[in-house]
Amino acid sequence: AQSVSQHNHHVILSEAASLELGCNYSYGGTVNLFWYVQYPGQHLQLLLKYFSGDPLVKGIKGFEAEFIKSKFSFNLRKPSVQWSDTAEYFCAVRGQAGTALIFGKGTTLSVSS
């Protein structure tokens, strides 16, 4: 069965610090990979996605993620976080034959100004 593991439950950073959130997935076939963000009290928004091609994908708000197939990983990065990045971050995977997303348990990012 597909599963997604997010290593960091809660990350606390100061503004301008660099961010890397880990995500590993378990799936035997070709996958689509996603990072979603949920700001406090809001719905999920897509940050970025990987379907195929260049394994380094860039998303909104300066976020990027790198797909490393050999490590089954899709880590999220941002070189310099802002207070407004405080949110829940969810990694998700979908097998190409499937439709529903399988989510990780999320990482809470708290950025202090």
Place this chain on the structure above:
Amino acid sequence: DTAVSQTPKYLVTQMGNDKSIKCEQNLGHDTMYWYKQDSKKFLKIMFSYNNKELIINETVPNRFSPKSPDKAHLNLHINSLELGDSAVYFCASSQPGVVQYFGPGTRLTVT
């Protein structure tokens, strides 16, 4: 011009009651979903409909019944509500194999 909308946004009810949550999308997508986010913020798929036909039905109590009157609507009806049903329920839609767009969520509190 809301893409995926849900009503109500908040729902507080007592155990044993029956309630419904409505979802509508104006994106022309063929597939709609219901996800449940528990108190630990873990998101899990409940149902998926493609063109009004059920295609995913995860291990969900049969007190939960999705209904899709047309491909733009996917409603969730819950019978005999229990305390453990308290959660945030998200509707989403997509074309098959493409990005899913999520609604604002419905926070259900069962007392």
